[in-house]
Amino acid sequence: MSLKGAGYIVGAWEHPTRKASDKSVTLLHAECAKGALDDAGLTKDDVDAYYCSGDAPGLGPMSMIDYMGLKVRHVDSTDVGGSSYQVAVGHALEAIVTGRANVCLITLAGRPRSEGMATGTAPRAGSPAQPEMQFEYPYGPATANMYAMCATRHMHDYGTTSEQLAWIKVAASHHAQHNPHAMLRDVVTVEDVVNSPMVASPLHRLDCCVISDGGGALIVTKPEIAKSLKRPLVKVIGVGEAPKNQMGGQVDLTFSAARWSGPPAWEMAGITPKDIKYASIYDSFTITVLMQLEDLGFCEKGQGGKFVADGNLISGVGKLPFNTDGGGLCSNHPANRGGITKIIEAVRQLRGEAHPKVQVANCNLAIAHGTGGSLGTRHVGSTVILERE
């Protein structure tokens, strides 16, 4: 039973806030749900399946379904960090194709900025029952230094430079200048990035994504319902998900889980990277983008630095327009989870509803790839390929 084309994304909505000190996380979730339903032309009573992840307070779907007054027959709260929402799209297709859901609502929201969370630089103590906790926490694994260790090794093995990584931020900033909601709207240069303060070597402050409040929501539905609505048809044609970890000590930080989540998605879609017109690539850090581009097959392994340099990711300039909303690097990383905004901007591009300055001409095929967790220890890559029908 193929999932190809089993579902369409008919609603996609990003909360405009980047600082929500006067709102609760549940309210942000609900506002995103309403926004996506309005976008689709549906109401909450049409929803019969609900998907959320670790950013939802309390017992995830139980709390959120109660708060929002939903009545559903299928729930999923898979938590694989920031890529949970790509995973949710795939799981929604599985529910649709097996007749267990018609209209699937996916929400994300959070307020790390209002809560003053040092997202990337402060190690977070967990329960000692987490099997790795006592063997990692003493060494200070924050978020930034875990990704930074991947960058150090990539530079060593492939000669990747800080200037090449900086081009990823430069491209994001070129896009963010057109997004009135973006946190960082100033266009930056390679020099600005490499001269910004070092956070975790070799990653500078401008190699890191923003810390923002906000959220987003998606509506995935079956073909019959999608075709009855008034929105442009954005069909899901490929999905893949894969975990990668320390492999019992056989650590290899030169590649990401995209190496494993990409191929099943490409195969299902029946296309290759050269067919893609627009790419949403998870951008917690610049190195995240570079490694995923390689691992998804947009360039040879080790050639990511050359691929991203000289504006190749800038819409209207380069060959692969990426993160045209400014991405997590400049616009938004709500709840410290950037997966859903990747899908939302891909939907905007396929509908022709991106900002005119960054809209890709004849955008008919797009990818939205997420990396959740920590690239340096345990993460899940998840790939969604979308087609404008």
Place this chain on the structure above:
Amino acid sequence: MAIAAQRKIPFVGTADTNPETKPFFDGCAAGKLVLPQCVQTKKFIWYPRAISPFTLGPVEWKEVSGKGKIYTYSVMERANPPYCIAYVELAEGPKMMTNIVDIDFKNVKIGMDVKLKFIQTEGDGPPMPFFTPA
């Protein structure tokens, strides 16, 4: 001073929290790095656990040499004092997370030979394995 001050090392729980990993912490208390080895594949395992992730079969706890090379690292400049997190590839094969200590961080390099140094963690925590230039 080129060599950064040693930060206080935090620890969650105690060495007794998980009986499964007692041989590792007993080793640390005795100044030895003791790791599980998969009985079937003979691969040493990081992080310590009492079942092999290669086979779901049994492990044997064995002392390893404590010699290794730096596989990768990052200096957390935003911390006070800064510290150098790393993966060290042990002579016996596995790569383990650690910190590189007692060195000017500017001199840390991938491939550098390193050796064990145990440092006491805070509170009721055990000594844990760190690495210094060999």
